[in-house]
Amino acid sequence: MGTRTAYETHVSALDVIDDDDARLRSIIELGRRRQSEPFPAAWKTDANLLHGCMAKVWIVHAVEGDRHVFHGRSDALVVNGIAAIMTESFSGLTRAELLSRTLDDVRRFRLGALATERQLGMMAMLKRFQKLAATSQPEN
């Protein structure tokens, strides 16, 4: 209803920052803010841990009706900021919507200049979201 999605909000927030140093600082600040929000210790399990990233990232998944919701946390600020962008942007979608998302959707954040999307683990996060959505049982 005219309200922007979290995805578009993040894309445009990053888009207005035209310098990569400033973009990195904003990710770090976001990572710092999110780190002070609660993330239950019980969520930091091995099963929730995303491997293949240079810092630890835990991804937690919930299903609300036909919508998928994700929470993420990393011990590195940069990765925590990216996990915030990714989980917020890709939460609230149906399974079909989520499965249709690709690298192009990730590229629109324009974070590749900081390191490739692969190195930052963004693609690994999206793949994890998709796998969790694909293998979860729909509620009732």
Next chain:
Amino acid sequence: MASHAEPLDVARVRDDFPFLDEMVHGRPPVYLDTAASAQKPRAVIAAIRDAYEHGYGNVHRAVHHFGHRATEAYETARNDIALFINAQSADEIVFTRNATEAINLVAASYGRSALRAGDEVVVTEMEHHANIVPWLMLRDRHGIVLRVAPVDDRGIIHIENLAALLSDRTRLVAVTHCSNVLGAVTPVRDIVRLAHDHGAVVLVDGSQAIVHQAVDVRDLDADFYVFTGHKLYGPTGVGVLFGKGNLLAAMPPYQGGGEMIERVSFDMVTFKDPPHRFEAGTPPFVQAIGLAAALRYLTAIGIGRIADHERSLLTHATAALEDIDGVRILGSAPEKAPILSFTMDGVHPLDLAVVLDRAGVAVRAGQHCAEPLMRRLGIDGAVRASIGVYTNRADIDALAAAVRRARKVLI
């Protein structure tokens, strides 16, 4: 060989490295990740180009001019490498893809032919995964027993701790010559003597050591010595396995295919002698030629002179980083290669590395393919700055300044 009349002229060396003409995020590069892979001098790039342009044909198979030239250059490279590490013969030099493949070759070929279930292999806590995983695989498939020698916080292997693990069941000791995390140089000669007293052979992982010091495999009396070309200013795709002639001669092939056979029928196959027995398929001969060019380049500068230069930069870097609040340097072995790992209190190594990259400073962050060592040190990861022949004081000063600035952003 502690002092050399003329110190290294680093400005001249830097002219030999084209990567220094690049700009990184608008700044000249400060490349402090040589331990992951070294940049290449023009001499290496030219040798590779020359091999492709003027002397390219498959080796060992051709009667034509190009094949002869390539074969000659490849076998000359083998000889150059033998001389570089003072092997008795070029036949003791096997070309592989990298150090990892060289260790896998020994684990698979020597491991499965000379070791029996219940035989013991000893490694240390300080090994790179390349010198752990092949032995774990041999354990799981072949039933050997793996023992792990401890290191102390400084990165020192105390020979008595190692001795306590050795027995008449010990068949092989696989040890790094220099830690890729702590820079600690290990007492290889003592380890070899001890292992030989127990009738065990020794594989030395020289991937980091050979970049910073002269290596004499006969003086060390190492049975196997492996290293990787790309860290030694050579190309990717080539590694070296040195093995004593009598050991290689008794070892079965690692892979099968062309180049490594004498005769093939559907009833039987006979294999060539070493080293070709272990080089199935078209080998990385252009890369080997490039690696030989790297060794010539380093030899012309002088290995001792390079080591002196790097040692003084390590001292400078250690002092500069120690001076920064919250920085903790890992590893303080008395003999330390120019590899400087550190942590910063309250800062994740990845965050630090990403912020340093924005300042044009290339370092490595993470576990450095040495998870067991990280666990032993009680840390999740570290930042590693490593020094090479082209590193200068300005690089170190840029690192220290960037670390100070990063601390302000990240704390």
